[in-house]
Amino acid sequence: MTADPQSSASRTDRSVSGRGGEPVDDSVGEEPSTSEERPSTPNVPASEPPSADRSSNGGIDVHPTGHWKGVTAIGLLLSGIAIASAIPTIAIAPLPGLLLGAAVGLGYVVYGTVSSRPQPTLEVTRSLSTNRASVGTDVVVTTTITNTGERMLPDVRIVDGVPAELTVVDGSPRGGGPLRPGEHITLEYTVTTRRGTHEFGRAEAILRDLTGTTEVVASLSSDDESTLTGTPSFVPLPGAPLRSHLRRETGRLESDSGGSGIEFYATRQYRPGDPMRRIDWNRYARTGALTTLDFREERSVTVVIVLDLRAPAYVRAEKSGLHAVDHGIDATGRLFATLLDDGERVGIGAATPRAELWLKPxxxxxxxxxxxxxxxxxxxxxxxxxxxxxxxxxxxxxxxKRLPSDAQVLLVSPLTDDTIVTLARRLEVYGNPVSVLSPDVTAADTPGQIVGQAERTVRITHLRQYGVPVIDWDTDRSLAGAITTAARGGDSR
Structure with missing residues (x-):
């Protein structure tokens, strides 16, 4: 995805709306990049006036930009030449022109030196369209920076503190422009929700004076609640990939034993105590013998959804997309809700080297x-x-140790390596039937990606040969559609 690094045009009220479509780098463990270098923010020196940090809860950094160094050198050079030209014996050039050039150059330098540096008298407010959303939902962020001081700020540039894990999909978290007292800059952009709680950081402001000789960098905090929590969806699906009945209409797993139910199973000799409604009266009328009808018994099942949370599962098709773990967790919520609504006992576990994750069925x-x-x-x-x-x-x-002996395992994994296949086979051997839901986030843009895609296909084939059902879920399609197709015996892709 490409992005426009420039901020958008200012509004009639001199507010600026950032709609450049610039995403934030969501590389794991990295801070979002900006077009400006992120300077350090030391504490305000004791010599600074109180107003220097009036609106900033963080520190400020003041440093010269060096933009006028060349002008200073030229002004001094012209001054030297003018002095030399005043001596008749070594006259080099007309004196008035030299003096005028030197005066202009040195005048800019003196103005930039004696003029007061801009003060970060800025107030930040930030609002989110919602503070809690399902994974993958777009959330609009509106950040307003207001000049609360009494002086004009001729050049203000703002970069909002977008969490590193969130991706900007529309608008831009950057903006800028001059700010008169009471005026504001408004940044409006959209981020895609990811799982977990994400706290927005301080906005960074870069202020320059009219001459551009001094630059003030301030870290600005907001008093508003600036957190976004991404939660999996718990909207039920039309079916769930269970071993014996992928698309279940009644919410029960059919057993191989006879009893009460709705589907005929067998007849047997009448035993005292059998319900009268289950006696085969037609046979009794023909033969005089009492027989009892048995139906295929339905019983609730115990399902434990096991998430693949190992490092190899953190893969994604593109840098700005959701990784397979995000897709898996969202699918887990929906499968959990579906099974629970159908009356099944459901639990959650995980294959992870981190802290144990377990919810008893x-x-x-x-x-x-x-x-x-x-x-x-x-x-x-x-x-x-x-x-x-x-x-x-x-x-x-x-x-x-945790799995009930009669529990089925629903393994949610992108199947990116052989280790997870080994885990599935071992659980199967130890008596817990395994089904697999595999979100596919592979790409085929490079030779390495093509090889990875082929290896994943081989793993799916091997699991099916071992008797383990696999739903190969293309995450560009709906999960409900993939499950329904698989339940009908088709290719889930």
């Missing part, structure tokens, strides 16, 4: 609330990949 609205809280704030769900490696033997052991 349960039912009910209180259980849903616990799941929402866990997926929104658990430390294992960091937007940054873990620094330690996942040991499959230890990870399998930890999951087996």
């Amino acid at each position: 349960g039912i009910g609205n209180d259980h849903r609330s616990r799941a929402e809280s866990l997926l929104a704030s658990h430390p294992a769900l960091s937007p940054r990949p873990p620094e330690t490696a996942f040991r499959v033997q230890y990870g399998t052991k930890q999951l087996r």
Whole structure:
């Protein structure tokens, strides 16, 4: 995605709206870049007047720009030549012209030296269209910087403190222009919500005087609430990828034993105590023998959704897009809500080297609330990949300790390496049926990406050969559509 690094034109009220479409660099662990260098913000020296930090809760940094060094040198040179020309024996050039040139150059320098530097008398207010949104939702941020002082600020440039994990998809967090007393600059831009809580930082202001000889850099804080929390969606889906019944109409997993139900299973000899409504009266009328009808019994199932939170799962198709873990967590919320609404016992676990993530299988609205809280704030769900490696033997052991013996496992993983395939096979061998939902965020723009895509396809094939159902979910399509297609026996892609 390309972006316009320039701020937009000012409005009639001299406010400036930043709509340049400039995204913030969301590289893991990096700070967002700006067109200005980020200077240090030391504490205000004791010699500074109180008004110097009037609107800034951070520090300020004052330094010369050096823009007029050349003018100073030329002015001094012309002055020297003029002095030399005043001596008749060494006259070089007409004296009046030299004196005029020297006076103009030195006049600019003297003005820039004696003029007062601009004071950061700025107030920042920031508002978000919502402070809590589902992952992938666009949120509009409006930041207003007002000159609360009594002097005009001839050159103000602003860069808002966008969290490093958020991507600007419309507008720009930068703006600038002159500010008279009481005037303001308004920045309006849109960010895409990512999972977790993201706190907006201080806005940085760069102020220059009319001559551009002095530059003041100030860090400005806002008293408004400036946090955005991204939560997974808990909107139910039309089905869930369970081992024996991918598209379930009744919310129950059909068993292989007879009992009460709606689908005929078998007949057997009547036993005292059998309900009268289950006696085969037609056969009794023909043969005089009492027989009992058995139906395929339906029972609730226990499903544990296991998220792949290892470092290899933090992959994305493009730098500005959501990574596979974000897609997986959002899918987990929707699958959890679907299973819970269908009356199943649902829990959540994870394959992660970080702090253990576990929610015991349960039912009910209180259980849903616990799941929402866990997926929104658990430390294992960091937007940054873990620094330690996942040991499959230890990870399998930890999951087996938690998994109920009759639980099915729904593994949510992009299948980017063989380790996660090993984990799925081991859980299957130990008696917990495994199904896989695999968000595909691979790209095919480079030879390396093409190889990675092919290797993932091989892993999906191997899992299916082992008897593990896999839904290959193209994240550009809806999750509900991928599940429905897979349930009908088609290619989920």
